[in-house]
Amino acid sequence: MGHTDPVTTTGPKGRRGRPPRGSATLSRERVVEAALALVDEEGLDQISMRKIAQRLRVDPMSLYNHVADKDDVLDGIAEALLAGIPAPPADGSPRERMEAVARGFRTAMLAHPKAAPTVLTRQLASPAGLAPLAAAVAPLLDAGCPPREAVHALRAALGFLVGSLLREVNAGPSFGTDPAAGGQRRRTLESAELPSLTAIAPHLAVCDHEAEFEYGLDLVLTAVERKLPG
Structure with a gap:
């Protein structure tokens, strides 16, 4: 969960490459956070790996370095909600x-x-x-x-x-x-x-x-x- 990899991004001219120095790196926590924000706005039936990647401005394939699949993302959302119980x-x-x-x-x-x-x-x-x-x-x-x-x-x-x-x-x-x-x-x-x-x-x-x-x-x-x- 603590491991992070460089994020593949699309720059202003559409060229893919490494993120600018100092930019945030991708992690499971960031993927789940983006997915939860997406669900809050559009509903659970609208969630997809492509939409999550768009929110994070990364290539969809880079998400799979941190989550196994959509089910894994949904498990992460559930865990994030349960973590809010005092x-x-x-x-x-x-x-x-x-x-x-x-x-x-x-x-x-x-x-x-x-x-x-x-x-x-x-x-x-x-x-x-x-x-x-x-x-x-x-x-x-x-x-x-x-x-x-x-x-x-x-x-x-x-x-x-x-x-x-x-x-x-x-x-x-x-x-x-x-x-x-x-x-x-x-x-x-x-x-x-x-x-x-x-x-x-x-x-x-x-x-x-x-x-x-x-x-x-x-x-x-x-x-x-x-x-x-x-």
């Missing part, structure tokens, strides 16, 4: 520590909502990708929770967290918050002739992501707490 308080209760990880995770994802699906839908094997997982399960193990039970609790919490964030960044089903769309959705629900849906239609037609997150997090952590030894 460490939970070491002296907090199990609930406080798990809550800190969950809130930090959500904040990190919402800082780059267009890039968040790289974290929410990919399985990472690197230390950077696994660190938040370790931080989330550590409070359970420290509280005396058996490893098997800790995995069950962790997966239940992650299921809520990933599902709610996929909806929030518009990568999953959502009724949205737009009043006009909510009104149409409410009329659709009420016309379905299903009494249970008619009863909840005003609330089901829209989604307050903040309120949904707070309610769900409290629900999950309260259930996890009840499973802890003692």
Whole structure:
């Protein structure tokens, strides 16, 4: 990761050669940074090695000295987002520590909502990708929770967290918050002739992501707490 190579650039007259003395050299970090900026601006489906190279003003082939392929870039983006999660308080209760990880995770994802699906839908094997997982399960193990039970609790919490964030960044089903769309959705629900849906239609037609997150997090952590030894 620390190795850098000279960057092949195109000069003012279109001639390729070594970069001017003192110019920044290419690295994995710079490639990932450029890719994340591209996703923030244009969306995840617009990312390509060619576009990343254009942002960096280098030949596309020079990128492969630092990343294996597009999948490797996407892994790098996911790792960069996860690196933004602060460490939970070491002296907090199990609930406080798990809550800190969950809130930090959500904040990190919402800082780059267009890039968040790289974290929410990919399985990472690197230390950077696994660190938040370790931080989330550590409070359970420290509280005396058996490893098997800790995995069950962790997966239940992650299921809520990933599902709610996929909806929030518009990568999953959502009724949205737009009043006009909510009104149409409410009329659709009420016309379905299903009494249970008619009863909840005003609330089901829209989604307050903040309120949904707070309610769900409290629900999950309260259930996890009840499973802890003692």
